[in-house]
Amino acid sequence: MSTPTQKLSDAGVSIWLDDLSRQRLTSGNLQELIDTKNVVGVTTNPTIFAAALADGESYREQVAELAAAGTSVDDAVFRITTDDVRDACDLFAPIAEATQGVDGRVSIEVDPRLAQDADATSAMAQKLSQTIDRPNALIKIPATEKGLPSIAATIAEGISVNVTLIFSLDRYRGVINAYMEGLERALENGKDLSTIHSVASFFVSRVDTEMDKRLDAVGTDEAAALKGKAGLANARLAYQVYAQQLDTERWKRLAAAGANPQRPLWASTGVKDPNLPDTLYVSELVAPNTVNTMPEKTLDATFDHAEVTGDTVTGTYEESTEILNAIGEQGVSYQEVVEALESEGLDKFDASWDELLTTVRTALDEAR
Template sequence: MAGPLRQLSDHGVSIWLDHLSRERLTGDGLATAIRDQEVVGVTTNPSIFHQAIAGGTTAYDDDLRDLALRGVTAEEAVRTLTTADVRAAADLLRPVYQRTDGHDGRISLEVDPRFAHDTEATLAEARHLWWTVDRPNLLIKIPATPAGLPAISAAIAEGISVNVTLIFSIDRYRAVADAYLTGLEAALDDGRDLSTIESVASFFVSRMDTEVDPRLEKIGSARALELRGEAGLANARLAFRAHEEIVRSPRWQALRAAGANVQRMLWTSTSTKNPAYPDTLYVGGLVTPGTVNTLPPQTLGAVADHGDVPTETVRGNYEHAARVLAGLAELGIDYDEVVQLLEDQGVRAFEEAWASLLESVEASLDRLPRASKTR
């Protein structure tokens, strides 16, 4: 009998690992995950790289020594280290990429989070990372902020595959889908092969419950307490309903006929933050074909060990999901305020992780010998 990870894959959910480090690359961690745990992609973010590089490891010491001798800045060093890891992961995933005709076997690398509110800088960074990594199975992560949306369209128009991140609301997801279609239309007008362009829309799940549950507990009524742990799944399911509406539209159908790939929904923030909830809640609750679920290592292990994987848990739950969000509104919880707060927190958290990583690398470079410069 197939294990839970295989069942999840058989149900049409692509499993991507939400983690990357030098140890995972130089050991057999990523290779084993690909071979034995149904992993067909990898995602990274500034927090993951901060943990990997500044977390007390010695795996980067030789590279840091060389970078110090070259007299590079901390920013150049960080980009050198992160793009090297992403390039190595892309090469490990290349057989999956080829086997799946480019839909999976993908590795994501995020633009500098300090550019989240700067369209032109985000696009410039996307171009630079795309050129630097130079792998066809790369996805450039661009945040779904108002400034990020036109950068997404422009990157897609130039043939850069994009993972749109930090999506918390259904309306923002619709705007992301529109940005993708706009980019595809521009690429088509420019004569590009649309079949070479891929995109995923990363919709954050568990953080919704992390923010909403304390508000429900403060209200304290029986109805409020019943809704704990429901908002994250309901929000994601209704976003998928919006996705289905978009792919039925004449606009998308025309692009599909021209060879375009659908922008898949990717469930992220899928680790359970509340220990009272099942540790596989946001995996088993979001099973539907044609989606991606990106799992941190502990959640991947939990699913492998004791995951319950139904065949479908999204499409049949739209009415219940709508009742959940309606119930929150009736209790006075402002959906728009919650999702905007989550976006602001997400951008700030990645900015802080990136700043901490730069500080740590700069301190490491300062402790190492520098080359003497002679004329």
């Protein structure tokens, strides 16, 4: 019998696990998820690495070597995380080869402290790519206004990018433009466009969390009836934007030169509200040529009981627009929400990075 995760794959949704640790790699757990639950990629972030390192045992030998060598905390973080990502890239290499690089991808984030410095972000992206030295690595760059030039510059160098922290439809259009600009420059630079890939990570559950908080504050029955709907509406309209850009002359010229579409990726798909179904951001965001990156809890729930009935996005655009308009009519500003979410997201990235540095610093001190 076909499992829900197999049905997702059949519907054109790539399942990526939002987690990575050395323990997953060495124990065979990640390979098992590939074999049994249709996982075809991995995303990481500093919080994930901090949690893995806090567990500790798998990293003990390397931490001891780094401590003995007098390695700085920043360099130790770089070494440890790039080693894990390189090993994961090797594990996923057969999938990358079988899908011509579309899947089998492993993402690693640039230092988020550089998010407002385009040149430093671009340099860090190149350093990560060169150090990992695997064609199926994806470098994560935040979609801040100042990050857009870094995205274009990194793509122009032939480096594949996971654009993260997208909340608004306008910013998503900017991300698409940066991707195409990067491809145009890559073409001028003589790069093979067919080897460059990108995903645009659109955050879902955080939109509901922030919108619902504001709808609660409104306090009307009409506002209450709109809770838990904004995240899906926003993501579905993002897919409409994606489909529209594929129909432009600019994109058709790039596609003719071998370019790959920048696929929408649904991030933040763990359901925060216990009143909502735990697979909501999976079963209601099924569309061809998308990625859903899931925490393991969401992956397990999806495998166990998700209802996958085919495309649940195409044809929902009018209804989705009506939902966002109705929320606006309740006095909740879409623009204020997405701006607050980006600011909060950057703060969370910084806090996660600090957590990772603290975890590694502690491990190095103990090893010394």
